[in-house]
Amino acid sequence: MAPKVLISDKLSDAAVQIFKDRGIDVDFQPDLGKDKDKLAAVIGDYDGLAIRSATKVTDKILANATNLKVIARAGIGTDNIDKDAASKKGVIVMNTPFGNMITTAEHAIAMMFAVARQIPEASASTHAGKWEKSKFMGVELTGKTLGVIGAGNIGGIVCDRARGLKMKVAAYDPFLSEEKAKKMGVEKVELDDLLARADFITLHVPYTDQTANILSKEALAKTKKGVRIINCARGGLVDEEALAEALKSGHVAGAAFDVFKEEPATENPLFGLPNVVCTPHLGAATTEAQENVALQVAEQMSDYLLTGAVTNALNMPSVTAEEAKVMGPWITLAGHLGAFIGQMTDEAVKAINILYDGQVSEMNLNALNCAVVAGIMKRANPDVNMVSAPVVAREKGIQISTTNQGKSGVFDGYVKVTVVTEKRERSIAGTVFSDGKPRFIQIKGINIEAEVGAHMLYTTNDDVPGIIGTLGQTLGAHDVNIANFTLGRSTAKGEAIALLYIDGPLPEKALKDLHDTGLFKQVKELEFEVG
Numbered sequence: 001m002a003p004k005v006l007i008s009d010k011l012s013d014a015a016v017q018i019f020k021d022r023g024i025d026v027d028f029q030p031d032l033g034k035d036k037d038k039l040a041a042v043i044g045d046y047d048g049l050a051i052r053s054a055t056k057v058t059d060k061i062l063a064n065a066t067n068l069k070v071i072a073r074a075g076i077g078t079d080n081i082d083k084d085a086a087s088k089k090g091v092i093v094m095n096t097p098f099g100n101m102i103t104t105a106e107h108a109i110a111m112m113f114a115v116a117r118q119i120p121e122a123s124a125s126t127h128a129g130k131w132e133k134s135k136f137m138g139v140e141l142t143g144k145t146l147g148v149i150g151a152g153n154i155g156g157i158v159c160d161r162a163r164g165l166k167m168k169v170a171a172y173d174p175f176l177s178e179e180k181a182k183k184m185g186v187e188k189v190e191l192d193d194l195l196a197r198a199d200f201i202t203l204h205v206p207y208t209d210q211t212a213n214i215l216s217k218e219a220l221a222k223t224k225k226g227v228r229i230i231n232c233a234r235g236g237l238v239d240e241e242a243l244a245e246a247l248k249s250g251h252v253a254g255a256a257f258d259v260f261k262e263e264p265a266t267e268n269p270l271f272g273l274p275n276v277v278c279t280p281h282l283g284a285a286t287t288e289a290q291e292n293v294a295l296q297v298a299e300q301m302s303d304y305l306l307t308g309a310v311t312n313a314l315n316m317p318s319v320t321a322e323e324a325k326v327m328g329p330w331i332t333l334a335g336h337l338g339a340f341i342g343q344m345t346d347e348a349v350k351a352i353n354i355l356y357d358g359q360v361s362e363m364n365l366n367a368l369n370c371a372v373v374a375g376i377m378k379r380a381n382p383d384v385n386m387v388s389a390p391v392v393a394r395e396k397g398i399q400i401s402t403t404n405q406g407k408s409g410v411f412d413g414y415v416k417v418t419v420v421t422e423k424r425e426r427s428i429a430g431t432v433f434s435d436g437k438p439r440f441i442q443i444k445g446i447n448i449e450a451e452v453g454a455h456m457l458y459t460t461n462d463d464v465p466g467i468i469g470t471l472g473q474t475l476g477a478h479d480v481n482i483a484n485f486t487l488g489r490s491t492a493k494g495e496a497i498a499l500l501y502i503d504g505p506l507p508e509k510a511l512k513d514l515h516d517t518g519l520f521k522q523v524k525e526l527e528f529e530v531g
């Protein structure tokens, strides 16, 4: 059945066409996102949800999203998505980090000009036939200092355009290196320095715990008298009440805001104040940007739903379509290795160590790690997948470490997983043969070569005669057919293992009969998700 996608915000028609062309069922309901009850009622039908900023994807919506695999934001900010809840549920969250960056940077520059020359008020006055030529005295931008808070994709473009306007640019961004700042032709400064020196301040940071209220009452008090402040990033970065006071007192000469603490904003402390320019979250509102983000979202979602390729995800490592093809069998193997150990382990896991050898060590290890961890966690929580597994592991305090090494043995590459618990360490290794099928190649240091089946039986015993006969006879007596029988032993330890691929589940009585022979140290039925 074709995957089903819901578009619950206003998105260019181009997205709808792409979904159709790629064979995806698409429901375009651009106003649904504003009605959270209706959205919650229908979300269970969909594999994908495409949104902008109007749809709020809360934990309540996610609780009903029983089939949802991907949420894609046609734009940059994902603060309208409960990403923790999505990750825990195993839903990938994607955005389109580059599609509207130029457009938004241009809006910030336009807002800076508008507030420097009071263009909106002058325009309204002229429309009213007042011709107030002496009322609207402005300031030049040339030679002025622009303080940029957040010099990422949009902030970086703003810096570039401001330099073109012959402004001096000072940037505050703890994650900006001196080298990059030099290349951009901007001065990297501390926040207090920026506040003290800037004639214009523009914000381009995401809304996080660290950036919330970054221009607080105290920070505003440190700004230069006559400063003008532009916010085209996110509401809540600036204390709107304190800014309104600073505007009224004349300390701040003007403000240009595209984003507000409460949106849609129908009331705000800044509304109605002189020399405050406001737009209704129009930063990304150009035909070019909307076309870009719509196309990207539809392609990214279709790729993921149809091929497993992951692009621009915030809670999952990227995997290209090519990688998805090459890595597919290795991801399956990684899941099986995890599932084997997960089913063998009854006590709390403390650490997971994963060794990548040979060809596989050059692949996208993040994605493989997620598959191993998901395989292990599934035993305790069947809903865990590659997206949610690392979150669940982190919550449980499980340490995950990886080692990669060049080809060291007879296989072109292999993966070995070791799980450490309070009581013991357990390990299993596997590889992918040239037929694209995963094989288990080592269990607790004992070499074997076992195909993976949906139903398997694992036994350990002293290395003595009679085991194969007992296994064959007991399973035969319970009408269980053996598809594949693999043995291995450690002569040093006098220990042997058997891994049997059987045609169906093992009756409880068969397990009991095997136990009752007294020949086996361990008898464990295992299940694997095989395609």
Ligand SMILES: NC(=O)c1ccc[n+]([C@@H]2O[C@H](COP(=O)([O-])OP(=O)(O)OC[C@H]3O[C@@H](n4cnc5c(N)ncnc54)[C@H](O)[C@@H]3O)[C@@H](O)[C@H]2O)c1
Binding pocket: 075, 076, 077, 078, 097, 100, 101, 104, 149, 150, 151, 152, 153, 154, 155, 172, 173, 174, 175, 176, 204, 205, 206, 207, 210, 211, 232, 233, 234, 258, 259, 281, 282, 283, 284, 285
């Ligand atoms: N108004 C609009 O319509 C509109 C459109 C697009 C994007 N946005 C918003 O613009 C903002 C920036 O987007 P972007 O694409 O440039 O993001 P980005 O991730 O490329 O850049 C953000 C920058 O902020 C920096 N940063 C993070 N924490 C910081 C902190 N505590 N102090 C200082 N700097 C910090 C990061 O190092 C990064 O360089 C986002 O909030 C986004 O949602 C708004």
Ligand SMILES: O=C(O)[C@H](O)COP(=O)(O)O
Binding pocket: 052, 053, 054, 074, 075, 076, 077, 078, 100, 281, 283, 284, 285
């Ligand atoms: O983060 C973004 O991309 C902007 O805030 C744009 O939001 P919008 O797509 O809802 O206009």
